[in-house]
Amino acid sequence: MIDARMSSTAASATLRQQIGQGFELLRQDRMEDAARLSESLLAAHTRDPQVLLFASEVRLAGGDAETALGLIDAAIGVMRGEVALLLKKARILLQLRRRAEARQVAAEAAALAGDDGRALWSIGKIYGGCNDPARARELYEQALAVGCGSPDLLYDLATAQFFTGDFAGAEKSLGALPTDSPAIGHALYLRSTLRRQTDVRNHVDDLQARLTAGFPDATRRAACLYALAKELEDLGHADRSFTVLTEAAALKRRTLRYDAAAERTAIDGIRATYTAEAMRAEIPGHGEEGAIFIVGMPRTGTTLVERLLGRHGEVASAGELPDYGQALAAAAHERLSAHPGKTMVEASLLLDFAALGRDYMRSAREAAPGSRMFIDKMPINFMYCGLIRRALPKARIIHLVRDPMDSCYAVYKTLFNQAYHFSYDLAELGAYYITYHRLMRHWHAVMPDAILDVRYEDLVTDTEGQARRLLAWCGLDWRPEVLSPAKSDAPSTTASAAQVREPVYTSSVGKWRRYEAGLRPLADQLMRAGISTGRT
The missing domain is CATH 3.40.50.300 (P-loop containing nucleotide triphosphate hydrolases)
Structure with a gap:
């Protein structure tokens, strides 16, 4: 009996290792190798949810979203109530433009998420993809309330507040974003677009100080420059605004691979x-x-x-x-x-x-x-x-x-x-x-x-x-x-x-x-x- 349990544990470890290797093949864009491995694993482990998830990712990477959806449904059938699988299903449904079903799956996931802040945040993104920023905002606020502290969540909340007309709330959320957040550049630009800036209420000094301090990449710096150009335009400084805008556009263009x-x-x-x-x-x-x-x-x-x-x-x-x-x-x-x-x-x-x-x-x-x-x-x-x-x-x-x-x-x-x-x-x-x-x-x-x-x-x-x-x-x-x-x-x-x-x-x-x-x-x-x- 002990030997059987040890053998089962070893087999499980081997399977998890193979699945990990499969995901690495996907990351390396070795699609044919990943497809062969997924077929082999599916043949031997037809009801293993992790195998089904990996096989679904392979089909999705190959452009076959319908088959990917069927595999996720099979995984959900084995592991009912698994929020991560429901989220994956909802994302595939969005890719297939089946928004009504995506909303239903998102609602099911929300009922199961409890105080899992990251899950609530991800569910909010599903509603955002369904053209429902109001419901997305509710879920982002719930995620914050239960302690999800990701800076990107604050940016997503601010964006939903912006879309729903709560500009004061959006500015407050953006103000709480750490300066080293990957989203800080676009956050600064969004903050500048929330309202017309005035001589007594603007962010020009803050933006200039941030530019002097520097940014770790061109994308964030370009976004800050766009924010500064917008605020200078609001304040009537046309020449300075256009000079900054020209610098911003040229910098942004250099970050793009575009023909x-x-x-x-x-x-x-x-x-x-x-x-x-x-x-x-x-x-x-x-x-x-x-x-x-x-x-x-x-x-x-x-x-x-x-x-x-x-x-x-x-x-x-x-x-x-x-x-x-x-x-x-x-x-x-x-x-x-x-x-x-x-x-x-x-x-x-x-x-x-x-x-x-x-x-x-x-x-x-x-x-x-x-x-x-x-x-x-x-x-x-x-x-x-x-x-x-x-x-x-x-x-x-x-x-x-x-x-x-x-x-x-x-x-x-x-x-x-x-x-x-x-x-x-x-x-x-x-x-x-x-x-x-x-x-x-x-x-x-x-x-x-x-x-x-x-x-x-x-x-x-x-x-x-x-x-x-x-x-x-x-x-x-x-x-x-x-x-x-x-x-x-x-x-x-x-x-x-x-x-x-x-x-x-x-x-x-x-x-x-x-x-x-x-x-x-x-x-x-x-x-x-x-x-x-x-x-x-």
């Missing part, structure tokens, strides 16, 4: 492929109504339009969804495997667009449950206007247009979170804007009257008139509450969460001219491309 030309080429490829002839092809789409896409360059007033429409009782915001691009990419990859000689864009012409539309609507509605109509405010969906029209012929597409120089300056001065890499170099920004401008002209040409252009300048000077126009375009009746004070707004999960809760203002119109000397090369670049730098 600007390749991205522009891909966008041009869409324009070349989706010709007028291609758009005339009789291809059935998914006839469901309810989707409202707001597209354009970032920082052009898309969030303001989202706020106006979202105050209508029949419309809810789903936030900036990656869903259409993800669903499109997955479907095109399947077609590409059957037609390897084609490009991704060419393969997309062969899609079952009705199936693509159904897939998108399923996941998008789960981000705004219970509403007849929903808003998808992902700006870069401008690339897919023609493909959206094919997949969802009854979707409403709204395109925000802003003075090109105001648009580019607003993008250039913003520190984005892992997005819009073209924005950190003026020449790359100009080239991207030209590419975007050409594509939007193309969409209007090949599908006339399918897209409503809304000018930012008209939106802020004639808000009611534009609101009526927007509602009519979406087939909605006029309701004066769409103009009601911003304090009634639901959470906003965008960089504009602070601005959209202020009254509509016109001070950003023509703002680029304060920085005209520094922005002149960009203006010349746009003019050479035939794009007027005045209002067009």
